[in-house]
Amino acid sequence: MYIIESGNVAAALGVKLAEAAVIAAYPITPQTPLTEKLSELVDAGEMDAQYIPVESEHSALAVCIAASSTGSRTFTATSANGLLYMNEQLHWAAGARLPIVMCVVNRGIGAPWTVWNDHQDSISQRDAGWIQLYACDHQQIIDSVLKAFRLAETVSVPVMVCYDGYILSHTYMPFELPEADQVKKFLPAFTPEYFLDPACPKNLNTVTLPDIRPDVRGNAAPGYMEIRHNLHTDMRKSLDVITDIEKDFKEIFGRGGYPFIEPYRVNDADYVALCMGSLSYHLRDVIDMLRDEGIAVGVAGLRVYRPFPDKAIADAFAHKKGLIVFEKALSYGNQGALFADVKAALYAKADRPFVRNYILGLGGREIQTSQLADVLRSSCRPSSTTTDTPEWIGLKL
Amino acid sequence: MTVKTTILNLPEEEYVHPGNRACSGCGLSIIYRIALKALGRDTILVVPPSCLTVLQGLYPIAATQLPCLNVTFASTAAAATGVLGALRAQGREKTTVAAWAGDGGTADIGLQALSGACERGENFIFFCYDNEAYMNTGVQRSGTTPRHVLTTTTPITGKAQKSKDVPAIMAAHGLDYVATASASYPLDLYDKTLKAKTFYGPRYLHIQTPCPAGWGFSPELSVKIGRLAVETGLFTLYEIENGQFRLTGQSAKMLGKKRLPVRDYFKTQTRFKTLTDDNIDEVQEEVDLKWKGYENDCALHAGIEYQGVKS
Amino acid sequence: MEKEFKFACKKSHSEPGPGDGGRTGSWRVLRPIIDYEKCIPAKKNKKACFSCWLFCPDGVITKTKMPAIDLEYCKGCGICAEECPTGAITMVEETLLIMEKEE
Numbered sequence A: 001m002y003i004i005e006s007g008n009v010a011a012a013l014g015v016k017l018a019e020a021a022v023i024a025a026y027p028i029t030p031q032t033p034l035t036e037k038l039s040e041l042v043d044a045g046e047m048d049a050q051y052i053p054v055e056s057e058h059s060a061l062a063v064c065i066a067a068s069s070t071g072s073r074t075f076t077a078t079s080a081n082g083l084l085y086m087n088e089q090l091h092w093a094a095g096a097r098l099p100i101v102m103c104v105v106n107r108g109i110g111a112p113w114t115v116w117n118d119h120q121d122s123i124s125q126r127d128a129g130w131i132q133l134y135a136c137d138h139q140q141i142i143d144s145v146l147k148a149f150r151l152a153e154t155v156s157v158p159v160m161v162c163y164d165g166y167i168l169s170h171t172y173m174p175f176e177l178p179e180a181d182q183v184k185k186f187l188p189a190f191t192p193e194y195f196l197d198p199a200c201p202k203n204l205n206t207v208t209l210p211d212i213r214p215d216v217r218g219n220a221a222p223g224y225m226e227i228r229h230n231l232h233t234d235m236r237k238s239l240d241v242i243t244d245i246e247k248d249f250k251e252i253f254g255r256g257g258y259p260f261i262e263p264y265r266v267n268d269a270d271y272v273a274l275c276m277g278s279l280s281y282h283l284r285d286v287i288d289m290l291r292d293e294g295i296a297v298g299v300a301g302l303r304v305y306r307p308f309p310d311k312a313i314a315d316a317f318a319h320k321k322g323l324i325v326f327e328k329a330l331s332y333g334n335q336g337a338l339f340a341d342v343k344a345a346l347y348a349k350a351d352r353p354f355v356r357n358y359i360l361g362l363g364g365r366e367i368q369t370s371q372l373a374d375v376l377r378s379s380c381r382p383s384s385t386t387t388d389t390p391e392w393i394g395l396k397l
Numbered sequence B: 001m002t003v004k005t006t007i008l009n010l011p012e013e014e015y016v017h018p019g020n021r022a023c024s025g026c027g028l029s030i031i032y033r034i035a036l037k038a039l040g041r042d043t044i045l046v047v048p049p050s051c052l053t054v055l056q057g058l059y060p061i062a063a064t065q066l067p068c069l070n071v072t073f074a075s076t077a078a079a080a081t082g083v084l085g086a087l088r089a090q091g092r093e094k095t096t097v098a099a100w101a102g103d104g105g106t107a108d109i110g111l112q113a114l115s116g117a118c119e120r121g122e123n124f125i126f127f128c129y130d131n132e133a134y135m136n137t138g139v140q141r142s143g144t145t146p147r148h149v150l151t152t153t154t155p156i157t158g159k160a161q162k163s164k165d166v167p168a169i170m171a172a173h174g175l176d177y178v179a180t181a182s183a184s185y186p187l188d189l190y191d192k193t194l195k196a197k198t199f200y201g202p203r204y205l206h207i208q209t210p211c212p213a214g215w216g217f218s219p220e221l222s223v224k225i226g227r228l229a230v231e232t233g234l235f236t237l238y239e240i241e242n243g244q245f246r247l248t249g250q251s252a253k254m255l256g257k258k259r260l261p262v263r264d265y266f267k268t269q270t271r272f273k274t275l276t277d278d279n280i281d282e283v284q285e286e287v288d289l290k291w292k293g294y295e296n297d298c299a300l301h302a303g304i305e306y307q308g309v310k311s
Numbered sequence C: 001m002e003k004e005f006k007f008a009c010k011k012s013h014s015e016p017g018p019g020d021g022g023r024t025g026s027w028r029v030l031r032p033i034i035d036y037e038k039c040i041p042a043k044k045n046k047k048a049c050f051s052c053w054l055f056c057p058d059g060v061i062t063k064t065k066m067p068a069i070d071l072e073y074c075k076g077c078g079i080c081a082e083e084c085p086t087g088a089i090t091m092v093e094e095t096l097l098i099m100e101k102e103e
Helices: A007-017 A032-043 A057-069 A080-085 A087-095 A138-155 A180-186 A224-253 A279-292 A310-317 A337-346 A369-379 B027-039 B051-056 B073-090 B103-108 B111-120 B166-171 B186-197 B219-231 B249-254 B262-266 B277-295 B299-306 C040-044 C051-055 C079-083 C094-102
Strands: A002-006 A022-025 A050-053 A074-078 A101-106 A131-134 A159-164 A172-176 A261-264 A271-276 A297-302 A304-306 A322-327 A354-359 B043-047 B068-070 B096-102 B125-130 B177-182 B203-208 B238-241 B244-247 C013-016 C030-034 C089-093
Touching: A002 A007, A007 A032, A007 A101, A007 A138, A007 A159, A022 A032, A022 A057, A022 B073, A032 A050, A032 A074, A050 B073, A057 A074, A057 A080, A057 A087, A057 B073, A057 B111, A074 A080, A080 A087, A087 A224, A101 A138, A131 A138, A138 A159, A138 A172, A138 A180, A138 A224, A180 A224, A224 A304, A261 A279, A261 A310, A271 A279, A271 A337, A271 A369, A279 A297, A279 A369, A297 A310, A310 A337, A322 A337, A322 A369, A337 A354, B027 B051, B027 B096, B027 B125, B027 B186, B027 B203, B027 B219, B043 B051, B043 B073, B051 B068, B051 B096, B073 B096, B073 B103, B073 B111, B073 B125, B096 B103, B103 B111, B103 B125, B103 B166, B111 B166, B125 B166, B125 B186, B166 B177, B166 B203, B177 B186, B177 B219, B186 B203, B186 B238, B186 C051, B219 B249, B219 B262, B219 C079, B244 B249, B262 B277, C030 C094, C051 C079, C079 C089, C089 C094
Parallel strands: A022 A050, A022 A074, A074 A101, A101 A159, A131 A159, A271 A297, A271 A322, A322 A354, B043 B068, B043 B096, B096 B125, B125 B203, B177 B203
Antiparallel strands: A002 A172, A131 A304, A261 A297, B177 B238, B238 B244, C030 C089
């Protein structure tokens, strides 16, 4: 069934279909309508869940951490400074290996205050040990929420589903609402390995020594470093899980099939524009325009940022002439975070493309189609070289 | 419901393993051991960083025999909320959820989450073991450190400010059960914990907990010094049950009687070593005023207004 | 459809057990020695008093007619001696006891 709803409602309906049992959230623009919808669904009895209106984002994730540790499927959502306020909890949830799913409705970070879209909030949390998925439209939002629960629970790593504030969260688009029985087939019930239980008392996340030590049975238990190494290796392994889940999803729902990179006119392209979120769909119009002008350019939307699908990127783009990375965030004092990652992924390839970096849309600065076209016209040339510092689009100095 | 447990019928079953890392003569060890007896096996604990983190043991061995979730410093009451949410979702609501934090984790960094959870009416018992400074990190001042106390982060004349009255803050949330207790009166704590279990909603127990290392006294004196705090009237044992304030235990017995001078308490601990005679007289006046309030039968008012005058 | 992914999911989940901090009896400088001639339950041969058991921070004293102290874990704080109403417990220096044993 197709319905027309906002991106935030698409996310909420995904959470309802996933049957999250404990939901905690604190309002922040532009995430608010998502949590309002969940509160409404729970209150109306349309969703059998505990909705906990907490007093801060830090507490929202605390509730999810504890509820997940007690064996329930949990969900929260936030934006911008709310995500930053969760910071220590993000690391905690990952270190505790809890399959929490959170929507991050991307918004710029203060100071100065901004409520408009960019990606600095989620990108700044890239090293927290969470898987990060980026959605390009309403269909991907609701689908990603379902995939996120399955992924999180398979690999015991929390997952963020990121989508653009206002551009996706507050716009209304048609999308297909997954059928509940199909969702049940795709997403099995949450069965944690351990949950807090007086019948089997365990003490979770106690101080862990630098070195290994014997447990109560005399077997060696890992030290802090092994536990953290395990998080890393499981995140790397989750790249395979993501591929597998995408395959299953396509079999059941007939959609998707692009686990990491969603290409548009990339196959026969010499140059590829790479970005995350709704911008990749915006760029499709630009690509069509440039193709008409005879420029062999395509666009690829990156769907997974952490774990970084470096092999998929290298395989897809190493033979191209150039890559143009558009980012709504940057690592201040250096360059775009995605840009740096993409260059690193291509480094081992002998015959690699040039890679250029453009920063745009910070704090919701309007991104004009003509600006994107101009940048691509000037970049998509054999004489272009790899840049070290990013260029800024739409900057009025 | 009034229970009166005696040493003889206090359950023998222990919930904390020996051989843990708590200091010799630790007041927390006494109250944790006793309160867990009252909480019983069907309990899930939530604990932020504190001396209890040390007592509980290092991975992979735990001193506590109950399931326990260690959480970030600021999130104790919110995490307890999460445990409760999952228990409700799973129909496991009979299990008691208890949060156990130090004074920092309660009155300072943990206060926002605690206030939020109390306002939401979450069904947990929150224990604050108040050793009146950040002991786990080596004795830094906290919001409950009494005036004149020396810590590693106070001037050489001691803390200049009064401590904050956390039970009164909790009572102001309209909780059905708020009580104070002391490590020197374990049976009183046991009975108050049992009573707390009979209520639904947030319940708060504030326990004064002597700390040999942080307060500067010899370990064998932990119980004696906690008792002196009560017998001098500095620390008051009371309950606020459904809004009704009443003195309990030793404090109730002291009503209308002569109390030990506060000087007796101050001279036992090196943390008070810079107290002047004027300071002591001033505190004595404050304590006398507080007790006059209790005696004038405006106990509820007195309890909230003057409990902060610990020293 | 459901593919199994086996991960060695090692988390920091501790299990209850004694002696996490080692044999804490080795911390002891003073050893509590009970004089059963003075100890109330021992003297009366019935369950009584048990102040030492109540106040012991580490729960290493038995609630028995002849209270026994687990020296493996007793940290030697001396609260039991301080709280004993009949002064039945004396704190004796470990070094003296060791020297005695050697002689």
